[in-house]
Amino acid sequence: MIDISTRYPISELSDHVGEEVVLTGWVAVARKQKAVQFIVLREGSDLVQLVNERDKDPLLAQLIDDLHLESVIAIKGVVEADPRIKLNGMEIRISELEILSVAEDIPIGKDAGLDVRLDWRFLDLRSPKNQLLMRVQTLVEQGFRDYCIDHGMVEINSPKLMPSPSESRSELFEVKYFDRKAYLAQSPQFYKQMGIAAGLPGVFETGPVFRANPSFTSRHDTEFTSVDIEIPWVSSHETVMNFEERLLHLILNRVQERFGEQIMNQYQVPVVVPELPFPRVTHAEAMKMVLADGYEIPRSDGDLDPEAERRLARIIKEQTGHEFVFVTDYPSGVRPFYHMRDPQNSELTRSFDLLWKGIEITTGAQREHRYDVLRNQIIEKGLDPEGLASYLDFFRFGCPPHGGFGLGLTRVLMLLLGESNVREVTYLYRGPNRLTP
RNA sequence: GGACCUGUGGUGCAGCUUGGAGUGCACGCCGGCCUGUCAAGCCGGAGGUCGCGGGUUCAAAUCCCGUCAGGUCCGCCA
Structure with a gap:
């Protein structure tokens, strides 16, 4: 022995x-x-x-x-x-x-396609490449946690079972909850804002979120890990972007130092530590830049579509060399009710998306913390304030101005490692067509 | 939900356009050989209801229809 x-x-x-x-x-x-x-x-x-x-x-x-x-x-x-x-x-x-x-004959070869490998994910994960992936993922989450703790924030683990559809019913999975219905959380949004109303010094969470949309793309899953943050005492969405770019700078710097060489060997991509600050363009500027690039966005709601985002990223890369770009000040029509409006122009919001290599990895905003304004925005969006009563309560007893963002961990890993699909970088992928293993 | 694409030994592909015997390649597997290999090499072998059902035809992996499974992009979003 x-x-x-x-x-x-x-x-x-x-x-x-x-x-x-x-x-x-x-x-x-x-x-x-x-x-x-x-x-x-x-x-x-x-x-x-x-x-x-x-x-x-x-x-x-x-x-x-x-x-x-x-x-x-x-x-x-x-x-x-x-x-x-x-x-x-x-x-x-x-x-x-x-x-x-003793191992039986292995059912997948090293040239096996993604779907077969996912069927045998525990064998697929044995590859040096995927072993590295899991270590990189851990370091990314650790960097996030360290950064937040260093900024005096506290970690929360908000419930994933929710009593009501709240934001938008269509995105939610319905589950049996004894003799009534419950819903799987599609985001910790309300619960992290509750932490601000509770007087916590900023809150963060990494946890699962569930999206019931049948999204058939390389960058969506029905369950994924969301990296979430909510910061009190922000003076605008600029405070939030400032926080996020420094966070990503720290994370990528650590990944580059610890695993840069191995990532180059296994994934053939360099880990580029982004310079601060990240470029910012307003949504209106972005629309003009894309139009000047010769692309007319086919959709009619005034938002950017994926092709527009890819083009914008390319233009920013050409102009500044930067892989990231904050798109700010989205029209209120394409943003949820809880985003704060621009005080100079109520058609705009104090919100932003962060694009990395042309793909959305974050949506963030300063939140509307004034009860009356928030309630009006709910009604304006055609939602029922009664159904959001317990959320609205957070803003009736003194709530600081605040803002935050959510970051898709799988998307970050996909872009970091130059993979073309979130399925490659998810421990166990869940999508409309996959509930196993 | 919409558009398009793909289903061929365990794995990855070619063959389909222009119908003619399950034909071929690479990896893996089994057996043999082999001066230290290193993605070893060489020789031989096994392994298939060409996703499924129907149709056209003398003849279908190949053409047509349906169906099931998966994918890409769009919509939705992180």
Whole structure:
């Protein structure tokens, strides 16, 4: 029996050349020749070559001949540096090998398409590329959390079961809740604003949100992790954008330092740390820029469509070299009732979207915190203030001016890693056509 | 919800336009060979209801209709 409690991670092997070590992992490759056998052992993103000369240990040789790819093994052996070896210039001379878990034939190849890989996601996640993805995701969330805590904010975990349709019924999943109906939260919007009314020093949350829209695109899912924030004492949406650009700067800076090289190796994309401040254009300016670019937006509600957003991003990139752009001051007609109106022009809102590489990753705004104004905006939008009574209560007993935003984690990861689909970067993707595994 | 596209051994594809025997390629699998390989190499082998149903035809993976499954873009949105 090999004592696996004494194992080393493959990544630390270079500190143990000449020593006997215990390693564990998956059989990634087995090259069985007449005189000598090689195994490539994989653990996480790391690989190392193992070697055995047949004539020195026929029993071990037989064991290796019968090994299946992806079986889990523990080995004991001496770390030897050898410049002939392309894989990090080192290998382990096996003295003992133990099969901990036998793998059947793997049902997906490394060239398997996305849909099949998602069917076998736990096998797909074993790839060094996806192991890196999960570590990058963790670092992104940690950066978010650190930044918010450093700014004196508190973390909330708001309920995902909601009693009423509130914002818009169409987006919501309905669930049975004992003898009545409940709805899965499509955003923590109301609950994080409640935190402001509660006098908390700013709130943040990373958690699941649910969207019942049957959206068939590469950037939508029905359940995803939303990174949410709400800040008190903002003087305008500029305060919120200021917060967000610094947050993203910190996160991307950390990702670049920690994983930049590995991301380049695995995903062939550089991690670009964005300069501060991010470019800003008003919605009206953006519309003009896109029109001047020769594109007439087909939709009639006055908002930008995805093609317009891609073109805008391209123009901003050409003019400033920047991959991000805040589009600000959206018309009130395309924004929800709780966005604060521009005091100079009630047709506009103190709101923004953040585009990265032409894709929306954030919607944010200063919120309307004045009860009477908010109530009027609800009525203006054709909604029933009665149905929003408990939300409106937040603003009846003293609520600071505030603002915030929501950031789609899967979209950030997709763009960060240069992937073309959120399904690639979601631990377990949920969409209109996928509820498994 | 709308438009378009795709379903062929375990995986990824080609074959379809112009119908003619399940034909081919790469990976994987099984067996054999093999001077230290390194995405090893060489030889051989197994593995298929061409998504499903109907139609046209002497003959359908191929053409037509339907259906199911998936995808891309749009709408919705982060």
